[in-house]
Amino acid sequence: MKIAFVTPRYGEQVMGGAEGAARSLAEHLVADLGHEVDVFTTCAIDHLSWADVLDPGVSTLNGVTVRRYTSSAGRDASFSDLDARIRVAPSSRTLDDAAAWVRANGPVSDSLVEALGECDADVVAFYPYLFYMTVHGITQVSQPAVLHPAAHDEPSLYLPIFRRVFDAADGICFHTEAERALVEPVLHTAATNQIVLGLGTGHASGSGRDGAALLGIAGRPYVVSVGRVDEQKGSTMLYEYFIEYKKQHPGPLALAMLGPVSRPLRDHRDVVVTGIVDEADKWDIVAGAELAISPSAMESFSLVVLEAWVAKRAVMVNAVCGPTVEHIEASGGGLSFSGYLSFEVTLERLLSDTRLRTQMAERGAAYVAKRYDWPVLIRRYEAFLESVVAQGRRADLRR
Amino acid sequence: MPSLRDCFEGPVDPVSSQEIDLDQVRREIAAEVVARRASGSVDAIEERRLQRLFEQYSPHAGGIGALSDALRSVDATIFIDPDVPVTSSQLAGAAVKKALRKANYWYVRWITTQATKALSNIAGVLHQVGTEIDRINRRLDLVSNDTPAVIKVAGATTWWHEQARMSLGERRGRVLVAACGDGALVAELNAAGLDAYGTDPRSSLVSGEAKGLDLRREGLIEHLEAVADAMLAGVVLTGVTEAMLPAQRTWLLRALDRVLIAQGLVVLHVLKPESLRGDARPIALELAGVEPLRPSTWVAVLAERGLTSVVVDGDLDTLIIASRGQ
Numbered sequence: 001m002k003i004a005f006v007t008p009r010y011g012e013q014v015m016g017g018a019e020g021a022a023r024s025l026a027e028h029l030v031a032d033l034g035h036e037v038d039v040f041t042t043c044a045i046d047h048l049s050w051a052d053v054l055d056p057g058v059s060t061l062n063g064v065t066v067r068r069y070t071s072s073a074g075r076d077a078s079f080s081d082l083d084a085r086i087r088v089a090p091s092s093r094t095l096d097d098a099a100a101w102v103r104a105n106g107p108v109s110d111s112l113v114e115a116l117g118e119c120d121a122d123v124v125a126f127y128p129y130l131f132y133m134t135v136h137g138i139t140q141v142s143q144p145a146v147l148h149p150a151a152h153d154e155p156s157l158y159l160p161i162f163r164r165v166f167d168a169a170d171g172i173c174f175h176t177e178a179e180r181a182l183v184e185p186v187l188h189t190a191a192t193n194q195i196v197l198g199l200g201t202g203h204a205s206g207s208g209r210d211g212a213a214l215l216g217i218a219g220r221p222y223v224v225s226v227g228r229v230d231e232q233k234g235s236t237m238l239y240e241y242f243i244e245y246k247k248q249h250p251g252p253l254a255l256a257m258l259g260p261v262s263r264p265l266r267d268h269r270d271v272v273v274t275g276i277v278d279e280a281d282k283w284d285i286v287a288g289a290e291l292a293i294s295p296s297a298m299e300s301f302s303l304v305v306l307e308a309w310v311a312k313r314a315v316m317v318n319a320v321c322g323p324t325v326e327h328i329e330a331s332g333g334g335l336s337f338s339g340y341l342s343f344e345v346t347l348e349r350l351l352s353d354t355r356l357r358t359q360m361a362e363r364g365a366a367y368v369a370k371r372y373d374w375p376v377l378i379r380r381y382e383a384f385l386e387s388v389v390a391q392g393r394r395a396d397l398r399r
Numbered sequence: 400m401p402s403l404r405d406c407f408e409g410p411v412d413p414v415s416s417q418e419i420d421l422d423q424v425r426r427e428i429a430a431e432v433v434a435r436r437a438s439g440s441v442d443a444i445e446e447r448r449l450q451r452l453f454e455q456y457s458p459h460a461g462g463i464g465a466l467s468d469a470l471r472s473v474d475a476t477i478f479i480d481p482d483v484p485v486t487s488s489q490l491a492g493a494a495v496k497k498a499l500r501k502a503n504y505w506y507v508r509w510i511t512t513q514a515t516k517a518l519s520n521i522a523g524v525l526h527q528v529g530t531e532i533d534r535i536n537r538r539l540d541l542v543s544n545d546t547p548a549v550i551k552v553a554g555a556t557t558w559w560h561e562q563a564r565m566s567l568g569e570r571r572g573r574v575l576v577a578a579c580g581d582g583a584l585v586a587e588l589n590a591a592g593l594d595a596y597g598t599d600p601r602s603s604l605v606s607g608e609a610k611g612l613d614l615r616r617e618g619l620i621e622h623l624e625a626v627a628d629a630m631l632a633g634v635v636l637t638g639v640t641e642a643m644l645p646a647q648r649t650w651l652l653r654a655l656d657r658v659l660i661a662q663g664l665v666v667l668h669v670l671k672p673e674s675l676r677g678d679a680r681p682i683a684l685e686l687a688g689v690e691p692l693r694p695s696t697w698v699a700v701l702a703e704r705g706l707t708s709v710v711v712d713g714d715l716d717t718l719i720i721a722s723r724g725q
Binding site: 084085087088089163167184185187188189190191192193194195231232233234236237240241244248296297298318320332335338339340341342344345346349355356359360383387391394 | 615
């Protein structure tokens with residue numbers, strides 16, 4: 001089978017997120033199952049500017065053929081104001097408003113969309129739903145189209161333009177049941193062939209080094225949060241909560257925040273912000289933590305929660321984030337918090353109860369092994385793609 | 400049993416194989432949160448500030464539901480534009496206004512941003528209230544819960560599967576099998592070249608996927624609410640109509656009108672009322688407090704909606720195959 005992925009950015013420089021998930025699936029389809037995979041993407045890396053920084057053309061990355069196209073526009077200066085306006089009443093916006101929002105969001109690459117017309121794959125997978133190439137590409141491909149929405153409960157989900165996008169999908173691949181439950185009533189996707197797949201996790205690839213020493217806080221206990229340091233990802237909230245916690249509970253405990261920094265935080269003696277770290281350092285730092293915290297309310301899957309369990313750490317998650325709450329409820333691998341006091345009490349309880357933390361970590365690890373081990377997951381994905389290909393392009397039937 | 404305070408401040412427990420009751424842990428944490436809030440351990444103003452940080456990027460419903468249309472007019476007035484109009488009938492008036500706007504823009508923008516944020520939050524709450532009212536309305540409308548019990552009787556066989564498959568023929572498009580159980584009929588239809596999937600509030604998704612079937616753990620009403628118009632080539636209903644309340648039945652018929660394509664087929668498998676009497680009456684049916692329709696009544700009800708039926712009788716059950724224009 002030949003599979004094409006369409007995603008706004010792609011490459012080793014892209015950490016996590018939907019685009020990272022697309023790369024994982026693409027590479028495992030090639031390496032584990034011997035399929036042929038083409039990726040249609042832009043020359044951008046930065047998700048805020050979408051500026052072309054990589055060369056256009058065809059290259060190969062870990063067995064995957066990567067086709068890069070330049071963009072005629074990145075994130076438009078008007079995006080912020082436009083976004084503020086659509087936030088107010090997204091479902092009542094006109095198609096023109098929504099199209100303008102998609103264009104301003106960027107990256108705009110008509111050459112990529114045109115190239116999809118000549119794509120010779122058996123199935124085309126779009127990942128995620130929000131971007132120009134998905135909105136314009138999914139209605140144009142002649143092959144069966146699979147949509148990986150990676151949707152959160154965000155205003156853009158309610159924009160009318162996305163009804164067309166979801167309507168044009170022959171198959172939908174959700175990260176979690178929570179994502180499916182969110183999308184179905186809004187976009188009326190219930191009759192579309194679908195799967196709740198999630199993402200695969202690797203094995204811990206640390207080298208047994210002291211995480212605290214790597215962070216420059218040797219001898220101190222710490223909790224860890226992995227992911228983009230960004231206000232929208234809850235990083236500012238976690239930072240403020242942790243500082244308040246330390247006022248209430250003085251001691252050596254530190255907070256380590258790993259990941260690219262979109263929103264710089266004030267220096268604080270108890271908070272270490274590392275920026276991007278390599279995989280080996282990440283695994284060693286997570287493995288050395290007392291527990292991991294996912295403060296984000298806007299996750300469509302949260303691989304970092306699963307990776308914490310792979311590293312045998314218990315987790316704390318944001319109580320209004322459906323997917324991460326789904327993970328902890330299904331696994332018993334963590335607890336959630338819904339404000340400062342519950343953050344304080346939950347953290348205090350977990351830190352003081354080694355037996356609880358250990359059992360949660362074990363439950364989480366078992367959950368990951370059962371559901372998200374790559375060999376299991378990639379075969380489920382392959383079977384789903386085959387079923388979509390077998391049914392062919394059905395989207396035109398209902399027009 | 401250690402006290403809660405011991406749990407939080409006591410010595411660290413050695414790792415034990417004894418399973419911890421997570422629900423109990425959550426209850427203890429919730430109780431401790433209440434106790435600390437009452438004790439004023441964190442200044443109330445500071446706690447509100449911290450709570451706002453939590454809520455700032457928390458998702459809330461984006462406006463689905465019956466009241467959302469009415470709320471749109473509220474939504475439309477929320478955004479306060481910092482770009483003050485500068486047109487003027489006076490000579491040089493526009494230039495003066497423009498200069499004033501530019502000079503004060505930072506201040507006006509700050510004020511309008513705060514006001515818009517506050518109003519957006521209020522609107523978000525209104526949408527949540529609207530969604531909740533919508534849900535309550537729906538429940539009142541249907542009187543009972545959304546998922547009527549699936550009714551099966553001992554001794555019923557699958558004689559009608561073959562008839563159902565033949566009637567669906569080689570239709571292109573998805574075919575829904577409601578109350579699909581373990582997916583046997585879905586598998587038969589797929590083997591015949593149809594694109595079938597199933598829903599059942601009782602079924603196990605995992606077992607369906609293991610067989611390569613698209614099976615969902617959902618009730619029929621919940622599912623059809625999330626199906627777009629004209630998406631289905633066929634709907635097979637088995638065991639789902641017997642325990643339906645009248646309002647649910649009416650809703651179902653309207654939904655079938657909406658979700659089926661023009662050439663769509665309704666395959667309705669119903670148990671005969673006489674096979675549901677006495678000791679054979681399923682408990683779920685008795686609890687629902689309804690009397691199932693006779694097959695002939697179904698035929699009449701379907702005819703009212705422009706559907707022509709073909710009826711095939713079994714011993715305990717009846718198959719009704721209904722379509723438009725036959």
